Amino acid sequence: MSEIPVTESELQAHVDGRLPAGRAAEVEAWLAQHPEDAQRITAYRRQDAALRAAFDPLLAEALPPRLHPGVRKRTGLLRRYAAVAALMAISGFAGWQLHALVAAERAQSQHLARVAAVAHAVYSPEVRHPVEVGADQEAHLVRWLSKRLGVGLKVPHLAGLGYSLVGGRLLPGERGPAAQFMYQDVKGQRLTLYVRTTVEARAPTAFRYAQENGVSVFYWLDGRLGYALSGETGREELLRVADAVYRQINP
Amino acid sequence: MTRGTSGDFSRQAMQYIPRLRRYARALTGDASAADDLVQDALERALLKQDLWREGSDLRAWLFTVMHNVFVNQVRSAAASRTVPLESSLEDLPQPxxxxxxxxxxxxxxxxxxxxxxxxxxxxxxxxxxxxxxxxxxxxxxxxxxxxxxxxxxxxxxxxxxxxxxxxxxxxxxx
The missing domain is CATH 1.10.10.10 (Winged helix-like DNA-binding domain superfamily/Winged helix DNA-binding domain)
Structure with a gap:
């Protein structure tokens, strides 16, 4: 077999999956004849996988307050945020006047909406790795996430509304594991359902609506779980889907 | 510049903060140094947001801004010699x-x-x-x-x- 010259740059591009398919096959064939380089390429791929395993959990972490716009900055207050900070002070005062229990519950569910919106913003644009376990292994997905959250989960089926299940992933939540299920319609528009456990079981709350950085969220607490449905769709459309999710979980 | 477009910029920039943190954490090897870097980068990005062209890749622009902040930090750390650039061989962890x-x-x-x-x-x-x-x-x-x-x-x-x-x-x- 005649030797096809392979450059170091091509080997790097092969690690990153950026070679055209035909050339990738030639490089594979070449690597079969060059075991030392093949080992090197395998090691580089493991490096990338290890990097993602080590640092990807940061994507789902709640942001520290100092990285939220509207918060006093370490080096001087940004003028454009002064008005927001003032508003936050006022609403903080109003919150203080509410009954402590109501305030605590509201804070808990607002936090739910925020982390769900961030998780949506991070994973819904993902092309290569939108979910950890795909819809083709739905039974496994439900078993796995139920086991990690320590509570039996149900995955709503939304095909009747035009959304098919893409799959799901495990996320680190504040008090333990949380789950995210992703759906998409024929146009590729994605919705995510974020589920996490709550401190104590309780009767269902009303749907609440929030907008976090362009992401609309309907969220509610029900039994031992908190749910948040996020999407970049209109409020009406999202409410229609949230209603269907709620009905399927509480038949 | 109107208040409206400024809000839009913050909102769009917001979605990239988790990615900036992930990168900064791996780059600096230290959680609080990483958040310092992201925070400095965001402040700079907000101040310089007029330089970002609407419709161009905001992720790349934010990473560019953060990279420039990082380079300046490395440079000033090297100048003041507070951070050893090459750690000694003994620091190398055993596999x-x-x-x-x-x-x-x-x-x-x-x-x-x-x-x-x-x-x-x-x-x-x-x-x-x-x-x-x-x-x-x-x-x-x-x-x-x-x-x-x-x-x-x-x-x-x-x-x-x-x-x-x-x-x-x-x-x-x-």
Whole structure:
């Protein structure tokens, strides 16, 4: 077999999956004849996988307050945020006047909406790795996430509304594991359902609506779980889907 | 500039903060240094937001801003000599078995790469930028990205496998 010259740059591009398919096959064939380089390429791929395993959990972490716009900055207050900070002070005062229990519950569910919106913003644009376990292994997905959250989960089926299940992933939540299920319609528009456990079981709350950085969220607490449905769709459309999710979980 | 567009910018920038944090954490090897870096970068981005062209790639622009902040930090740290640029050989962690140690080893090994190799390796391997995107963020030619990537990956492999660090130029594969 005649030797096809392979450059170091091509080997790097092969690690990153950026070679055209035909050339990738030639490089594979070449690597079969060059075991030392093949080992090197395998090691580089493991490096990338290890990097993602080590640092990807940061994507789902709640942001520290100092990285939220509207918060006093370490080096001087940004003028454009002064008005927001003032508003936050006022609403903080109003919150203080509410009954402590109501305030605590509201804070808990607002936090739910925020982390769900961030998780949506991070994973819904993902092309290569939108979910950890795909819809083709739905039974496994439900078993796995139920086991990690320590509570039996149900995955709503939304095909009747035009959304098919893409799959799901495990996320680190504040008090333990949380789950995210992703759906998409024929146009590729994605919705995510974020589920996490709550401190104590309780009767269902009303749907609440929030907008976090362009992401609309309907969220509610029900039994031992908190749910948040996020999407970049209109409020009406999202409410229609949230209603269907709620009905399927509480038949 | 109107208040409306400023709000839009913050809202759009917001969605990239988790990615900036992930990159900064791997780059600096320290959680609070990473958040300092992201915070400084965001402040700078907000002040310079007029320089961002609406419709162009905001992620790449934010990473560029953060890279410039990082370079300035490294430069001033080097000037004041508060941070040793090359840690001594004794600091090199011994390769260990077990996942938890592997992550710590990875962190330690990353910090032993020259910053110019570490940035490329992370933009491509972790942030999954194309070589052209990484070249624009770092403001270097694409060929430089390729050679730093190649050297960085090989050096990281040797560090993780406990092999001697070959300072010889990488052999050309024929």
């Amino acid at each position: 260990q078995a077990g996942d938890r140690l592997e992550i710590r080893d990875l962190d330690a090994a990353l910090q032993r790469l020259p910053a110019e190799q570490r940035t490329v390796l992370l933009l491509v391997g972790l942030e999954q930028m194309t070589y052209e995107e990484a070249a624009r963020v770092l403001d270097v030619p694409a060929g430089t990205v390729m050679s730093r990537l190649s050297r960085g990956r090989e050096r990281l492999r040797r560090l993780l496998q406990g092999l001697p660090d070959s300072s010889a130029p990488l052999k050309v594969v024929k």
